Amino acid sequence: MRGRARTALIVLLLVVFGVRPSGAQTADALVGQTVVGVEFEIEGRPGSPSIEGLSAVRVGEPLDLDDVRTTLARIDSIGLFDQIAARALPVPGGVVVAFVMAPRLPVTSLQVTGETGIPPGELSRLLRQRYGGVPTNARIAAVEATAVQLLNDEGYLAAQVTSRTERSGEPDAATLILDVDAGPRTVIRSIEVRGDSPRTPREIIRATGTSVGSPFRRREIQRALTTIEEDLRRRGYYEAQLTLQTEFEDNAVDLVITVDTGPRVELRVEPRNALPGDVETFIPIRQQGSADQDLLEDSRARIERALRAQGYWRASAPFTRRVEQDGALVVITFTIDRGPRYYVEAVELPPGLSLPESQIRELIGFERGDLFDEDRFLAGLARVADAYRLAGYYAMKAEPAYEEVEPGVSQVRASVILHPMITEGPQGRIHDIVVAFSAEPSPSQVPEGDIRRAMGSAIGQPYVELSAAQDQAAIRRLYADRGFLDAAVRVQPSFSEDGRDVTLTVEIDEGPQVLIENVSVVGNDRISTRAILDELRITAGQPAGATAIEEARGRLVDMGVFRRVTVGLANRGPGETRGHLIVNVVEAPATTAGIGGGLEGGLFPRRTVSGTVDRLEFAPRGFFEISRRNLGGRNRVLSFFSRVSFKRDLGSDEEPAAEDDDGGFAFTEYRVTTTYRERRAFGSGTDFLVGLSSEQARRTNFNFVRQLANAEVLREFSPTVSVSGRYALEFTRLFDVRIAEADRPLIDRLFPQVRLSILSSGLSWDRRNDPIAPNAGTFVTGDFEVAARAIGSEVGYVKGFFQAAGFRRLDAAGRTVLAARGLVGLARGLPRTVLTPQPDGSVTEEVVRDLPASQRFFAGGSTTVRGFQLDRLGVAEIIDPNGLSRGGNGLLVTNLEIRRQVGRLFGRDMGVVGFLDAGNVFSRASDIRLAELRPAAGFGIRYNSPLGPLRLDFGFKFERREINGGRERGWEYHLSIGEAF
Amino acid sequence: MRSTPAAAALLFLMCAVAPPAAGAAQIELDRIVSRVGGQIITQSDIRRARTLRLVDDVSSDQAAQRALETRMLILSELGRAAPLPPISDDDLATRRAEWTSAVGGEAKAEALLAQQGMSRTELDAWLQDDLRVQAYLRRQFGMLPEAERGRAISDWLSRLRQRSDLR
Structure with a gap:
């Protein structure tokens, strides 16, 4: 028996001590073992592959608890998880490390449980009222404190509230549950009012809304006492005070309300008309509820200051304070002496x-x-x-x-x-600039030349303290941009004996340079990590510069496929020089659709039996578009856009419209476009676009139908410089031409329908500070295109179009801006011989040198020369008898404008402009002459409406010409959206 | 088997080589227990703080966690305040000596630092922060009478904790 008992004991001991102990000891025992696997679990499910990049624990390397902690910190920094833990599973050959996470769920509902004292629904309602709904974004501790305070206000002075969150019925949402223990409610045992006042104790108690036996609602009582104080002050008791004292015993309270009205105060100002404004403004004893010495002194100073501003330099406004009626009345008298x-x-x-x-x-x-x-x-x-x-x-x-x-x-x-x-003192000049590093004699990591170039101060310049401070900030920024996130910089001046020579000493403690060790992308689903990293353009090993990281973030935002983007370094330990960059994105919906409608209005020339007249017309229009992004996990977008508007028939030379013919909406204008666009196509830095479109539209002197197929590449060489190349194949047919047959260019008669095959290239250099409303910078563009029969065009031409615009602030606030622009268009048709059969059977040979109508230049209107209506500007030889331009091969337009913001209307900016435009369209590019530019001047109003920047311009011609037996109208108006240029 | 020692040896061998039961073999390496101002406090931080006596109250995990949270809150406030005078070498040496004495002497200190993977440089940085915290509290509350000072600091820390959503 003894032997069996001993055996049983041994077995028992083995069972007890043979189990692997868990906790710290065992974790330490795993340190150094080879990591054979790293897993990520979110509530029992495998985590997204994008999180794996955050791991500092590497397969094949020894387990290091510092790496585990680093990984926990990185996962936490993306802000998606509440509980994060790391576990290890010993397996043959090493350990498998698993990071286990519980997602942070947004609180979408509130629940109150426990002994709430007041009805739970009422407490919940009060909380929602306080937070404007479910406290989704409030700190949990604050919500608990608010609940306690609400219960305190109801007399539950010992209330306790704890909270927890639980997954709610909605997917990925949580319920905040408040567990309440209100405790006993304190009731009023007695109420006493002490002190004299114009209001009786019974009135005061009634005003507080309390009575013996009612719950003790401190906040309500305090509010009532404040109201009574205000009433007394209105009656002239400016120093009235009501205080509440409480004595608690068990769950009851005795209240004592002490009323101290203070004396009634009477204010006099002598002479009354000497006060530079109203009494309430200068002597606010009633608003402040006080007539204490400090307030009266402030009032005196205020009066004297106001009088001095009016030129009464020696003004004085002393006051006296006299007690009357045995202390029941205080008379305060301000005696104002303005002096000369x-x-x-x-x-x-x-x-x-x-x-x-x-x-x-x-x-x-x-x-x-x-x-x-x-x-x-x-x-x-x-x-x-x-x-x-x-x-x-x-x-x-x-x-x-x-x-x-x-x-x-x-x-x-x-x-x-x-x-x-x-x-004056001495005039200091910078004699020397010395750069001193705290870590000397070790070489600094930032070249001294770069530091000096970052400074605005230079040897020989006057010493200005403000400039030295700016230099300090600039050097600090330089270091931050190079990854020296903890750099300390100080610029200290020292002076020569006579004070004229100043030496600036730049003291720098560089600290460690933080380099980006690796980059992780989390949150992406459809957009591939590769596409994001390509756009990010940050590589491992580069300094963690603040500007570089911010620019990278901007590039991701510009992709237009994310709703939110954050880019930042994961938390580092002190002295850590390797940074892990985490890119956290929330993708925008892959498919977007839009639909809209509106009304288009304007003056349009209508061809009637008696000639061409301008008519104001309005046309309804609508559009629909749909886009699908993130195709194939990269930044590819397929879009479909359609727009239709219903317009009046403008008539034509062959079929003019009747004078009073309303015509209904006889003309449908439409445009349908499908485009495919890919940023950074084919692994390069070039964007690629392919499109197909079909449109039918109306110009001033003809209608047309066009089908177009195009392919385009765009390369941004810098944030301001981009170059594009394009090929387009288009088919255009003119109809309802409103120019007399005899007046039409030959090309339009021979090619009413024309096929064009066009190669073009463009350059853009945009240094404006704002593309919508610039007030500084320049904008230069150049486009060149060639259509040639060799590449499939029925007619050939070469064409160039150049634009240069400049903007300059005329005041520091940027409210006045000077804007100038020049446009030059040059085109030349390549000659083509066309054999035309005649009615008599003969064939004539005609040489065509013009550009097709759709490619010719037109001018006049709200964005060119504003003294002219749309497409009405041109030299005499291209203007038809009705005043409509046939278009030309040469264009020159100049604009000068002053823009001034004058104020705000209904909370939105409003401005005025004055402008001087000049320009013309020439039959041939070689005909361009400055002397033939037609000038117009005018003014306009700008208003930043909720619909966008509205513009109303009035342009006045300097000279009016004869058109069709009459003179041109001397002025035109234009209502549109956006600036003229 | 007749021999009891042999049976015990066999049982021991069986227990030693028996595969771990599913679910019971996962060992927690670390976890996040608190967050202060964007920085995390992990279970390993608490363990290290207690082992190396890096905070005053190491009586329990909860006490050490609270002390670490308090320390981080004060350092965060300190970072936003006007700069303090630099810590002198003498002050640091004194603090270092205090710490060495608290952990049981130089040899013990070396062993504990090695065990917890903390370098002397990191320890010095920690102790410097201790001195900065003390200097900051002196500057903010030193003008108060001693009887009121503790209460004022406690109230202030309560507000900091509430603002940071710490219980």
């Missing part, structure tokens, strides 16, 4: 100043005869001081001194001579 009104007799500057006298006088801002305001004079001296400091007089002082002229002679008017006491 002072005018500036002269501003006398000390001699020998370095800055020009005219500049100093302008900065001071006073002239003989001006009302004297001391504060304004001091402000002027401050401006003088700033001007001196910018010139290097770092120690200058500018102090005021005054000389009264014939004091006491008049009580109404007096004069003062202003003496600015300017002490």
